[in-house]
Every structure is written in structure tokens, then in C-alpha cells.
Amino acid sequence: MTASRRLGWLAAAALVVGLGAAFGYAPREAVQGNVQRIMYVHVPAVLTAYVAFGLVLVGSVGYLATRALRWDRLAAAAAELGVLFTGITIASGSIWGKPTWGTWWTWDARLTSTAVLFLVYVGYLLLRATADEPERRARFAAVVGIVGAANIPIVHFSVKWWRALHQPSTILGPEPSPIAPPIAHALAANWVAFTLLFAYLLTLRMAVARLEEADAA
Amino acid sequence: MSRYAGRAWAVLWKDLLVERRAKESANALLFFTVTLLFLFQLALGTDRERLEAVLPGLLWLAVVLSGLLGLGRLFVAERENDCWEALRLVPGDRSAIFVGKLAANVVLLAMLEVVLVVLVALFYGVALGHALPALAVVMALGTLGLAAIGTLFGALTAPLRAREVLFPVLLLPAQVPVLLGAVSATGTALAGRPLADAQPWLGLLAAADCVYLVLGVLTFEFVLET
Numbered sequence: 473m474t475a476s477r478r479l480g481w482l483a484a485a486a487l488v489v490g491l492g493a494a495f496g497y498a499p500r501e502a503v504q505g506n507v508q509r510i511m512y513v514h515v516p517a518v519l520t521a522y523v524a525f526g527l528v529l530v531g532s533v534g535y536l537a538t539r540a541l542r543w544d545r546l547a548a549a550a551a552e553l554g555v556l557f558t559g560i561t562i563a564s565g566s567i568w569g570k571p572t573w574g575t576w577w578t579w580d581a582r583l584t585s586t587a588v589l590f591l592v593y594v595g596y597l598l599l600r601a602t603a604d605e606p607e608r609r610a611r612f613a614a615v616v617g618i619v620g621a622a623n624i625p626i627v628h629f630s631v632k633w634w635r636a637l638h639q640p641s642t643i644l645g646p647e648p649s650p651i652a653p654p655i656a657h658a659l660a661a662n663w664v665a666f667t668l669l670f671a672y673l674l675t676l677r678m679a680v681a682r683l684e685e686a687d688a689a
Numbered sequence: 690m691s692r693y694a695g696r697a698w699a700v701l702w703k704d705l706l707v708e709r710r711a712k713e714s715a716n717a718l719l720f721f722t723v724t725l726l727f728l729f730q731l732a733l734g735t736d737r738e739r740l741e742a743v744l745p746g747l748l749w750l751a752v753v754l755s756g757l758l759g760l761g762r763l764f765v766a767e768r769e770n771d772c773w774e775a776l777r778l779v780p781g782d783r784s785a786i787f788v789g790k791l792a793a794n795v796v797l798l799a800m801l802e803v804v805l806v807v808l809v810a811l812f813y814g815v816a817l818g819h820a821l822p823a824l825a826v827v828m829a830l831g832t833l834g835l836a837a838i839g840t841l842f843g844a845l846t847a848p849l850r851a852r853e854v855l856f857p858v859l860l861l862p863a864q865v866p867v868l869l870g871a872v873s874a875t876g877t878a879l880a881g882r883p884l885a886d887a888q889p890w891l892g893l894l895a896a897a898d899c900v901y902l903v904l905g906v907l908t909f910e911f912v913l914e915t
């Protein structure tokens with residue numbers, strides 16, 4: 473069995489454990505009920521997305537420094553997965569928001585900045601899709617990947633203040649209470665599972681990109 | 690350093706000269722901006738209170754949309770006549786070209802904004818006189834940030850097939866912090882309140898300007914290669 477295959481099975485097993493932890497081990501949340509269990513997808517997805525965008529930066533800088541296309545493959549694969557996991561984050565948050573907040577969408581600070589991030593990296597992927605020459609595509613994408621990553625904190629603060637200044641008293645309730653240990657454990661299990669899944673998909677996507685390049689050459 | 694500034698100045702001077710001699714595109718851009726103001730008014734109705742309430746947003750939407758048309762232009766012109774190749778022959782640090790192009794874009798956007806503010810005062814019947822110094826500060830900070838990303842992405846998308854779509858798709862999400870900060874601070878300025886009230890926003894705009902400027906200078910070299 474190849475290393476990649478093993479990683480895939482490991483990710484699958486971890487996801488099963490994560491599902492078990494989310495539905496069997498973690499208790500039903502007192503206030504929100506079962507809806508809260510969406511968190512076991514939502515939070516690992518957003519953490520994974522941030523790891524992915526971090527890897528886009530690593531791959532982009534790596535490519536410009538070395539001009540080796542494997543860095544570009546890393547950035548490209550990580551960007552696709554980052555957009556995927558950001559999409560999962562937004563969708564799961566929206567599904568959670570409907571019963572909890574009574575609306576599919578609200579211009580909450582974190583929601584808004586996640587949506588902006590989503591658009592930034594969709595733009596990155598669109599750029600990759602239209603620039604056909606591999607060397608130039610890698611170079612231009614690296615520049616956009618670096619700008620996108622540097623922009624993350626600026627977007628974060630601007631959106632946070634935008635909400636704070638428009639709506640001083642937030643409707644989202646008091647400070648989050650400390651998370652109960654079983655819930656934290658289930659969250660950790662799912663985070664590990666998502667990270668493994670991400671690593672597996674990343675290696676697969678990079679392998680496909682390598683084959684595509686070999687085919688084009 | 691002075692040679693660096695000299696190169697940037699040469700690019701700036703050349704671009705402004707081209708704009709002045711070939712008036713068509715600058716004029717078209719100006720009329721585009723005026724038309725936007727007209728459309729905003731038609732879409733929102735003539736209720737003065739409502740217009741005044743959303744004026745900071747409208748003002749910056751007009752700037753951003755004009756930027757979409759205008760900011761990429763300086764590089765497309767270089768592409769069309771193969772001037773790109775000559776530009777790349779500049780000796781030394783080629784980020785001076787970025788600085789020059791950015792300066793030209795800032796000057797052009799600023800001229801557009803002056804017209805915009807005058808027309809807003811005329812058409813929407815808003816008294817802006819007292820707010821002008823504060824407005825100038827906010828507009829300078831916002832314009833620099835918008836132009837910095839616009840210049841970098843404009844250079845990047847100029848040689849690509851889908852340039853017309855890609856440029857907005859890249860620029861619009863990236864400039865969100867500039868838009869948020871500039872609209873909020875403009876709101877403060879237009880309300881006649883001291884700029885100190887918008888200090889966090891001005892700080893954010895200044896920080897964003899610095900980051901985009903540094904990113905542009907550092908990465909432009911990679912955009913310029915063929």
C-alpha cells in the first residue's frame with residue numbers, strides 16, 4: 473500500500489471516529505440542542521481552511537524563491553482545498569445560523585471576513601484557470617497568493633471594526649462560556665480527522681497536478 | 690535613491706503626458722464617473738436625506754468602479770505597442786516602474802475624485818465646504834491603497850486573455866479593507882466631526898497602504914518578467 477493510500481485510510485478512520493465522537497460521545501448541548509453538533513464540522517473546516525491558505529503563502533514564496541514547480545503545485549492544491557473548506561465553513565455556518573439566529577446569513581464580522589476570504593481565493597483560482605502557460609501562471613499566482621495572505625489580517629480587522637462601529641451591542645450573546653471537556657474532545661477528534669483528510673487530498677491533488685504537467689510537456 | 694526616484698518620475702511623467710495628449714480615454718473615464726452619479730440618483734430617488742445618508746458609500750463606489758476601468762489601463766497601453774519590452778530594459782531596480790505607474794494612477798484617480806466631489810456637491814445639493822480638508826486626507830489614504838493593489842493587479846492581468854473579467858475579480862475582494870475604512874472615515878468627515886473620531890480607520894488605511902505598497906514594490910519584479 474502506498475503512503476498516500478495509507479494516509480487516505482487513516483483519514484477515513486479518523487472521520488469515522490470523529491463522527492462517533494460528535495454524535496455518540498459529545499452530549500446534547502443544553503441551549504441549542506442537536507443543532508450545535510454542526511460545530512464539529514464547522515470549526516475543523518475553518519481551521520483547515522486557514523492551514524490551507526497558510527500553505528498557499530508557503531508555496532507562493534517557495535516558488536518565487538526557487539522557481540521549482542512543485543512549490544506551485546503545493547500552492548495550487550492548497551488554494552483549491554482552502555476554497556473548498558471555506559465553502560464548507562460558510563455552508564455549515566449558514567445551516568447552523570438558520571435555527572439559532574433565525575437567519576441564513578447575517579453580516580457578522582467573522583462571517584463577512586470569511587466570505588471575503590472565499591472571494592479572494594476564488595479569484596486566485598480563476599487567475600490560475602485563465603493563465604495557461606505554466607511558468608507564468610505559477611509566477612502570477614504566487615504574487616496573488618502572497619497579496620491574499622498579507623491581506624488576511626487587514627480584512628479581519630477592517631471587517632471587525634466595521635461591525636463594531638455600526639452595531640456596538642452585538643446580538644450574538646455574552647462571552648462564550650468555557651467549552652465542556654467532552655465537547656472539546658469531540659472537537660479535537662474532528663479537527664485531527666479534517667487535517668488528515670486535508671493532507672490526503674493535498675497529496676492527491678499535487679500528484680494530479682504533476683501528471684497534468686508531465687502530460688502537457 | 691535619487692536615480693530610483695528619477696526612474697519612477699520618468700514613468701510618471703510619460704504616463705501623464707500620454708494621458709494629456711490622448712485625451713479620449715481620460716475623458717471617457719470622466720464621463721463614466723459622471724454617469725455613475727447620475728445612475729445612483731436615478732436608482733435611489735431624489736430623497737435628499739436618504740442620499741446624504743448613503744453618500745459616503747456612493748462616493749467610494751464611484752471611485753472603486755472608476756478604478757476598475759482606469760487602473761489597469763496604463764499597463765494595457767504598454768502591451769498594445771510592445772512598449773512593455775522597452776520598459777523591461779530599464780536598468781537597476783525595476784520596482785521603480787511600479788512606483789511611477791502607481792503615482793500616475795494616484796494622480797489620475799485624484800483628478801477624477803476632485804470632479805466627483807464637486808459634482809456631488811452640485812447635483813446632490815450637499816454643502817461640503819467645511820468637510821473638505823478632512824475629506825482630502827481620507828481620500829488621499831483611500832486612493833493610495835486602492836491604486837496600489839490596482840496597479841499591481843493591473844500589471845498582472847494586462848497580458849492575460851480574460852483580463853476584463855479577471856482584473857475586477859481580483860481587485861474587488863482585495864480592496865475590501867480600503868472600501869470599509871474609506872467609507873467610514875468619509876462618513877465622519879462629511880458629518881463635520883473631527884477626524885480624530887475616525888482615527889482607528891485612518892490608522893487601518895495607512896497600514897493597508899503601507900502593506901500594499903511594500904507588496905507591490907517587492908513582487909513587481911516577478912510580474913514584469915516574460
